[in-house]
Amino acid sequence: MEVSICRAVATLVPLLWLVGAAGGMPVPAQRDLLMREEASRQTGGRVALTVAEQKLAARLHRLKEQEMSAARFPPAMHFFKAKPLIQRSSIFKLLQKMPKGAALHIHGSSLVGVEWLVRNVTYRPHCYICFTWDNSVRFLFSDRQPFPRWDCFYWQLLATLRAKVGDPTSFDNSLMQRLTLFTEDPDAEYPDQDVVWEKFEEAFIAAAGLITHAPVLRDYFYQGLEELRQDNVMYLELRSGISKTYELDGTIHDKVWTLKTFQEVTKKFTADHPDFLGARVILSVHRALSVSEVKAAVQEAIQLQKSFPDVVAGFDMVGREDSGRPLWYFREALSLPAQLGATLPYFFHAGETDEEGTDVDQNILDALLFNTTRIGHGYALAHHPLAKELSRKKGVAVELCPISNQVLKLVSDLRNHPAAVLMSEGHPMVISSDDPSLFGTTGLSYDFYQAFVGIGGLKANLGTLKELAVNSIRYSSLPAHLKDAGRAMWQNQWDAFIADNS
Template sequence: MVVSLCRALVTFAPVLWLVREADGMPDPARRDLLMREEVSKQMGGLLTLTTAEQKLDAYLHRLKEQEMSAARFPPAVHFFKAKPLIEQSSIFKLLQKMPKGAALHIHSSSLVGVEWLVKNVTYRPHCYVCFTWDNSVRFLFADRQPFPRWDCFYWQLLETLRAVNGDSTGFDNNLIQHLTLFTEDPEGDYPNQDVVWEKFEKAFIAAAGLVTHAPVLRDYYYQGLKELHKDNIMYLELRSGLSRTYELDGTIHDKSWTLNLFQEVTKKFIKDHPDFLGARIIISVHRALSVSEVRAAVEEAIQLKKDFPGLVAGFDLVGRESRGRSLWYFREALSLPAELGASLPYFFHAGETDGDGAEVDQNILDALLFNTSRIGHGYALAHHPLAKELSRKRNVAVELCPISNQVLKLLSDLRNHPAAVLMSEGHPMVISSDDPSLFGTSGLSYDFYEAFVGIGGLKANLGTLKELAVNSIRYSSLPTHLQNTGLVMWQNKWDAFISDNS
């Protein structure tokens, strides 16, 4: 099915003798061997493509050459401006059809498109809204007008407000702007990382009151799985803080109740869509918390992992890395599972920063010291040769989220993404979308396009796409037998995709 799924076990033939100083014209045979050896090291370079795959690969290569010669090359443009160009791309349309395996890095509050939230959820009865002093919004479902609180002095029933406003389309578009980062002038509206992160965090807070209402959460999560499935994704690992899920009368559910909801909805979705493999939760807390608060969260996560062994995958710290506390700051809390002999795999965000040499720039090494199962983002990994070597030897995959990295201003031109080096070396890697609703995306196709066309360049081929899809299952938290089941399911989908498009 797939050759050399685990690159860590592959030993390349020594070729250094080929590059010794030549007397006169170098031997063309040696040059050809060098070229083949270099290609074999890149992502997908060890895969042998079938005749049908080779045909599709040649077609993809021609399409990529055409797009690279266009006046506006989408990966070189901010995604908010590039999105309509991408949607016209023949490569993108093929990627939408391609079975992409698993989405391993998505946050729960940004799983579903904001249009669904506004057009569906905010039209439900008993939905209140408050416009805050800092130009944000809060939502709350309640059976009576909510009391004022520090950030919301006056709650208004959305149904009444829409009726008074008269222009429901304009009103809804205003709400959408509060729930997404999209703007027609991203460079002007977001001149630096501080500004874009402020809007980013406001959007998360605004969505929280909607998605944590218990009846909404049930529908929201099912809708999120539908959007992934539509994009030919068959498995999800969702980062969630398991926020306080509430009822109309103000009743608050505990995290076990919320996990039970996730479990029930996942089972229902699999019953309705038998070609969907499943979903698991990575419990996450914000890195702005204190050591004692993170310690308590780790203790709770250990117990929840015991109570829901097939659902809870592990634990992570989230939030802006360059302004938050380092992993090492929380070392006492993060050492707790080992001290207790408990099982709690880590899936740390690390290296989502361009602050070379800063304290948080060491998070990648610290993540590896704490035996992280994967590295979230890993943007800075290419600048850490030891961490890169260790992660490769331990088979710790990077969760690459290219659109997120660009929108949050780690770089402007995705051709310059440091992951290009990792892809050329065949470093363990998967593609994900981080916060799709905030960026105006859905599923993984947009991020696959940016990684394949922009970061991978002409060297990336169908083998690259194939290995990335397989990686998403192999580097998931699923036990081996379920990974194998997933790979068989994926291979059947892949064969059908190749047959339909070659």
């Protein structure tokens, strides 16, 4: 890092002299030098491309010029309306084929598409459904009629209910609607952040009864890895609270059982698919908890990481930042690992807010104070020059999730996303999808499209894509030898991609 800073200073001095000495009309060579130097500082600006890569880069540039001049530009539209346009995009089809490396920011309850949940899981025997007073749903697998619980007073066997419905397809579509945020008129349906977040958290609760059934959980993990692999993603770091799972007779399994299951499924998947590197878990708790509850969670996370060093990557706090407590509120709990002489890497959500100057807005700095390994979202980072400088020097990457930021109403036109500033400066960054099932996406291709075409603009090129993919391995929680193995595996996939598309 010191070498790169010295190089930047060494480059800056003659550039300042060049600008100051221009005097009258600058000559073209001066302008060309400045433009080349500025371009070199953006994400991927210093990536050397082979002849074959340059050929594909030129093709991508032409395609991007066409899309940016179209009457309907997808990144300027709400994703729910833009999705059909993106699916027809030649750039998107290339991105689907591109090896994207790792997905480092996905939540466990939204890993798998809702179509699989509805058309597969809800058709399994002993699945009960309940409609709540606010027209949401709950699911539960049970070998007998469930007792009234939560806000559910009447449970129906789903198979019986579906048989009574005249149109099962419409019924299934209505279930999928309740498990996602998708709507044909998002601006009217979600007039502000409060409304969309309420629906967002409700969808998580609705899916929980399906996902936490023990037999389903195994299949769910495997299906999630398969959906990532189908999108040419080779590694996953999953944020999860590791909820207690249950059997048909009501038996409850603890978190150790769930982590063992995750470990077993991952081993089976990598054995079945040697081109997939693996998966790890970032243990998460909700920021609505008390300090004492978070203390207990941190202590538990320390023990679970000791028991599962190859599975547990670290710890995070999740939930809406604007309505939750800031990281500084939990400083006693978050200081426990250092006090106990334990190692527990942090991967904090921070800066997923547009409320500049509030206590929540300071989460960015507090995350760095607690030595976060990466910054989840970092939407507000561009407004914090010191935090931006510290994160760059410390090599703390931002986990950019563009579709999530748009759907949750932080930004409407992705050309205005503050990450455009970070990309122009070559800030450490990876692309991820946050909650793909709730947004109607799978894998990373949709988010790569929005970052590459919308946020990156015409300046973003094949070098940008290449660096973002490599970053996902570089800034993962994997130990050095597995990063090397992952980079080699990715490079082979990348070379094949270039050969097939240049």
